[in-house]
Amino acid sequence: DTEVTQTPKHLVMGMTNKKSLKCEQHMGHRAMYWYKQKAKKPPELMFVYSYEKLSINESVPSRFSPECPNSSLLNLHLHALQPEDSALYLCASSQVRTSVENEQFFGPGTRLTVL
Amino acid sequence: KNQVEQSPQSLIILEGKNCTLQCNYTVSPFSNLRWYKQDTGRGPVSLTIMTFSENTKSNGRYTATLDADTKQSSLHITASQLSDSASYICVVSAGNQFYFGTGTSLTVIP
Numbered sequence: 657d658t659e660v661t662q663t664p665k666h667l668v669m670g671m672t673n674k675k676s677l678k679c680e681q682h683m684g685h686r687a688m689y690w691y692k693q694k695a696k697k698p699p700e701l702m703f704v705y706s707y708e709k710l711s712i713n714e715s716v717p718s719r720f721s722p723e724c725p726n727s728s729l730l731n732l733h734l735h736a737l738q739p740e741d742s743a744l745y746l747c748a749s750s751q752v753r754t755s756v757e758n759e760q761f762f763g764p765g766t767r768l769t770v771l
Numbered sequence: 772k773n774q775v776e777q778s779p780q781s782l783i784i785l786e787g788k789n790c791t792l793q794c795n796y797t798v799s800p801f802s803n804l805r806w807y808k809q810d811t812g813r814g815p816v817s818l819t820i821m822t823f824s825e826n827t828k829s830n831g832r833y834t835a836t837l838d839a840d841t842k843q844s845s846l847h848i849t850a851s852q853l854s855d856s857a858s859y860i861c862v863v864s865a866g867n868q869f870y871f872g873t874g875t876s877l878t879v880i881p
Contacts, residue, residue, distance in 0.1 A: 660814075687867065698860060698871040699815075706867075746814050752867065759805055760862070760869060762814035 660763035662747050668769045671737060677766050679730040679747030688730040689760065690722060691746040699746055705730060706752055737770045744768075773798045775863050777872035784879055788851055792875045794844040794861035802864040806835050806846045809858045809874075818846070818859075851879045 660681045669675050679688065686707050691699035704712035705724040719741075721733040730747055747763040775796045784790050796804070803822045807815035819828045819835040821844070828835050834847045848855055856879045861872035 662814075696858075696874075696876065698874050701869075744812060748814075750867070758802060758864060758867070759817060759820050762807075762816070764814045765812070767812060 662763035677732040681749040685749035689748040693744045775872040781876040798863040
């Protein structure tokens with residue numbers, strides 16, 4: 657199984673709502689990532705989890721709260737978002753080892769619209 | 772500074788024609804280079820992955836080349852199809868760090 661799944665596919669929320677994005681993989685990867693991607697731009701790294709611990713936070717606003725409950729799951733909790741947070745949110749996973757063949761596998765993304 | 776640059780930014784070609792996309796990088800230490808295809812609103816899908824010792828790798832109509840000395844890679848698409856219309860992203864990794872290029876938007880027209 658080389659698939660990363662993300663739910664929901666689409667999400668529309670108001671600025672006062674609380675919602676969560678979910679990501680799951682069963683490849684035994686111990687590194688998981690959240691990216692934000694605006695139209696016609698490359699993905700921007702938000703968070704990295706390594707062995708279920710937050711290892712990188714790219715100065716993301718606190719209205720985004722990541723959570724890694726176990727080695728297969730990654731959540732992104734959203735609260736009090738702004739319209740400019742509307743984007744495609746991508747989850748990815750990879751091995752932690754520094755192998756020359758280490759690569760990221762991406763999920764299909766969640767299209768988020770903040771009204 | 773670790774950077775990945777891609778050219779052209781966008782490209783329009785006729786169906787059936789060939790095209791070549793470029794990727795230049797300054798990432799060090801180099802682990803591997805991958806080309807991804809990303810359809811609009813979807814996650815990137817890996818096309819090829821190349822390590823330091825590999826010069827050429829093919830995946831169907833996609834052929835990637837790597838010159839580790841000049842730190843350049845290219846992705847050649849032969850006999851383009853309408854379904855090739857997408858963004859193509861070059862990603863260079865240094866251990867557990869992944870550096871993304873800005874992508875090339877390819878449009879194939881009938």
